Amino acid sequence: MQSAPNSAEARDIQSLIHPQTNLVAHLDRGPEIMARGEGVYVFDKSGRRYLECAAGLWCATLGFSSERLAKVAYEQMCTLGYYHNYWHFAHEKSIDLAEQLLKLAPVPMSRVLFHNSGSEANDTAIKLAWYHWNACGQPGRRKIIGRDLGYHGTTIATISASGKPDMQRPFNLPLDGFLQTLPAHYYKFHESGETEEQYSTRLAEALELMILTERPETIAAFIAEPLVGAGGALPPPRTYFDKIQAVLAKYDILFIADEVICGFGRTGNMWGSTTYDLRPDIITSAKALSAGMQPISALLIGSRVYESMLAQSSTHGNFAHGSTYSGHPVAAAVALEVLKIYDELNILDHVRTVGGYMLDRLDELRSHPLVGDVSGIGLVAGIDLVEDKASRRFFEPAGRIGSMVMQAARERGLLVRVIGDRITLSPPLVITQTEIDIMIREIRLTLDDVQNALK
Known part of the structure; x- marks a missing residue:
């Protein structure tokens, strides 16, 4: 990793231990420094915007900043x-x-x-x-x-x-x-x-x-x-x-x-x-x-x-x-x-409405060659990634395809969490149907990218 001696990235690898992170890989890769949040989006220090599909760690239900709070x-x-x-x-x-x-x-x-x-x-x-x-x-x-x-x-x-x-x-x-x-x-x-x-x-x-x-x-x-x-x-x-x-x-x-x-x-x-x-x-x-x-x-x-x-x-x-x-x-x-x-916000009605919409849109992904199953409720869902649909055979080794999906999604401006080989989606509860459309479109393109890479 090349960075200025006093950059945030350099200071990070010299000082912080990151949970759930490959510590050896982190010494080479370094961190992605997030600078601010706005609604369902977070922005890194270069200004690049990411749609956060996991609400951080399931918790940023109202988005990533709030003057009121x-x-x-x-x-x-x-x-x-x-x-x-x-x-x-x-x-x-x-x-x-x-x-x-x-x-x-x-x-x-x-x-x-x-x-x-x-x-x-x-x-x-x-x-x-x-x-x-x-x-x-x-x-x-x-x-x-x-x-x-x-x-x-x-x-x-x-x-x-x-x-x-x-x-x-x-x-x-x-x-x-x-x-x-x-x-x-x-x-x-x-x-x-x-x-x-x-x-x-x-x-x-x-x-x-x-x-x-x-x-x-x-x-x-x-x-x-x-x-x-x-x-x-x-x-x-x-x-x-x-x-x-x-x-x-x-x-x-x-x-x-x-x-x-x-x-x-x-x-x-x-x-x-x-x-x-x-x-x-x-x-x-x-x-x-x-x-x-x-x-x-x-x-x-x-x-x-x-x-x-x-x-x-x-x-x-x-x-x-x-x-x-x-x-x-x-x-x-x-x-x-x-x-x-x-x-x-009448948040429960909102979640039922946009959650139902999200699950309907996710069902469209079932036809993708990598998608074995889609399941969820409200504003939480998962997509099982499989090598063979007919036999429900998952990829080996477990987690490899998931890592590829996470990286490909990030390159498209999506932050998704993949657990094993199951994409998990739990966006902020305030997400809109328009933002869900963006998320589904980019997930489909991400899956295409990974499928092409596998070929």
Whole structure:
């Protein structure tokens, strides 16, 4: 990489470690420095514009800049720039936000606990599952069941609950007691002639067999995203959660709904739990809660778990958990304003309208030689890239074709995320039909570019 000694690129490779980045390749390639955002677009420091098809990391729901939210943050900093919620202290913004979240909850919830990221929220949900069963006199309930392809964060516990071996093995993870059941990716893993309903039945039976094999009295909780995010933007097959929740209820296993990606409109409802009729004991949320503008996450805690928290506090005194910045007044103020903006924009109707339009336009890509399947809901979708449509044979090695697509799209001014060999699309919720037309046109041209390169 050739750059001036004091350029941002040179300073970057001498100072920063980049998450989810090939660190060796980065020393040669260097960074792409983004300078500003405007609506669904971001601009690099040379002024080149990119349509951001992933809302950054699923979170920039209102786009990449906001004077209105900047003013809210500024005013809160001028009034009360920081305070905590420890030891009976509180501030108005965290109280207001907690009340608002309980009103918006997809099923009745008792209390809200704030954190700073989705990883922290899911990590805490796992701790609360153990806390609950200890209060119930069943400390042997320690095991957490996640799913292959599921992703719940990068803490030691949350990545152990995830089905991402590439993020586990180099760190000597997962921890003992974390299990993964079969993935809910119908197109890739269904057997010949198997319907979505039959596939869901097979997955529910596999979960039940795992529970029986491990023994129900050792299982604390099942954690799942309503729609798999970082595993490929995968909607569940029909009847999946009906059957999964029946198994959980049969063996009295807590259900943690990871709404970090789905929450606040992504699926066309305020919650993915509403979209798929989930009845969780704990809901975790982050990302769109502040439209990505501030680090904040929230756990919505059901009455069953909250009663156990009260019982533990009666026994042990303090609820011995928390973080310095949880419920931060600036982050809470911004989140409150974001919820107001969603309401003013009637964001759910907008997502249903433009999301339906996006999925209709994506269906046009099914005829492309590289496209095996398209699936999605609301403003989230995925495109499976295959070598052979008839046999559903994916390319080998996995990820090679995906890397080619990401690079070809970038050259056309699109920033898309490809997970394995599945293009995932989760644009800002404020995207317009005109911008979707641009996105679909450039994706088609990108696929053509890659197909020609393969030839």
